[in-house]
Amino acid sequence: MKLTFYKYQGTGNDFVMIDNRHLKISKNDTKLIGRLCDRKFGIGADGLILLENSEDSEDDFKMVYFNADGNESSMCGNGGRCLVAFAKFLNIIEDSARFTAIDGIHEAVIKDSLVSLKMQKVAEVSSNEDFLFLDTGSPHHVAFSENIGLKDIKKEGAAIRYSDRYGNAGTNVNFVEAISADSFSVRTYERGVEDETLSCGTGVTAVAIAAYESGKTSSEKVKLITPGGELSVSFKKTENGYEDIWLSGPAEQVFKGEIEC
Numbered sequence: 030m031k032l033t034f035y036k037y038q039g040t041g042n043d044f045v046m047i048d049n050r051h052l053k054i055s056k057n058d059t060k061l062i063g064r065l066c067d068r069k070f071g072i073g074a075d076g077l078i079l080l081e082n083s084e085d086s087e088d089d090f091k092m093v094y095f096n097a098d099g100n101e102s103s104m105c106g107n108g109g110r111c112l113v114a115f116a117k118f119l120n121i122i123e124d125s126a127r128f129t130a131i132d133g134i135h136e137a138v139i140k141d142s143l144v145s146l147k148m149q150k151v152a153e154v155s156s157n158e159d160f161l162f163l164d165t166g167s168p169h170h171v172a173f174s175e176n177i178g179l180k181d182i183k184k185e186g187a188a189i190r191y192s193d194r195y196g197n198a199g200t201n202v203n204f205v206e207a208i209s210a211d212s213f214s215v216r217t218y219e220r221g222v223e224d225e226t227l228s229c230g231t232g233v234t235a236v237a238i239a240a241y242e243s244g245k246t247s248s249e250k251v252k253l254i255t256p257g258g259e260l261s262v263s264f265k266k267t268e269n270g271y272e273d274i275w276l277s278g279p280a281e282q283v284f285k286g287e288i289e290c
């Protein structure tokens with residue numbers, strides 16, 4: 030079978046996008062999805078996203094996300110932003126969207142070539158001596174330090190991801206350095222890619238909240254500089270935790286192709 034796909038990237042976090050409204054691809058075909066994401070034997074991507082019809086009539090579409098290893102996983106922030114750009118390309122939406130992903134309903138807005146995605150509320154942040162841990166749709170370990178540019182992210186990230194603390198499920202790991210009172214440089218090791226990616230949307234969302242929670246910023250709008258580009262995260266701190274969380278940044282179509290599978 031010949032499969033039509035699109036390649037998208039959001040600050041260098043790259044995804045294979047497939048319009049699966051006619052359910053051509055089986056979600057259980059881990060081998061095929063892993064091969065499509067393989068950078069040597071396939072198209073190459075950090076993850077693959079299926080755009081499907083939602084069971085919820087108020088939605089514009091549904092997001093189904095797989096990591097590069099072929100396994101369906103938790104929420105992907107950059108992937109969600111890219112999927113909104115893809116839905117606009119497919120004429121499913123104009124400049125706003127509502128869709129369901131694995132962690133619930135998301136709203137999104139496209140303005141001035143930036144895609145902003147509303148993330149789920151965060152009720153709990155666990156603060157430890159040298160790191161914070163929180164779930165922004167995906168689990169994130171956040172460690173602040175200096176000179177993150179010198180770190181071997183794959184080695185240090187994997188040691189934390191596979192540590193007993195996180196068990197079989199593992200975690201994503203973010204290394205963070207303060208640049209100013211409201212901007213931070215971030216490098217992320219992604220579970221399911223098992224390497225550093227150029228950017229992680231749920232990761233920078235976790236970093237912005239962790240920076241506020243630990244007193245490293247007092248701003249409810251934070252700029253995040255990743256190796257793939259700049260994102261911003263805004264939120265409101267309430268007595269119930271963090272709400273009205275928005276992740277914003279660019280999302281672009283890179284190319285379209287066909288692959289035999």
Ligand SMILES: N[C@@H](CCC[C@H](N)C(=O)O)C(=O)O
Pocket residue numbers: 042075096102103104105106107108167168200201219220221222228229230231232
């Ligand atoms: N790149 C993503 C995160 C994708 C999920 C992650 N790899 C996991 O399995 O937890 C993002 O932009 O949020």
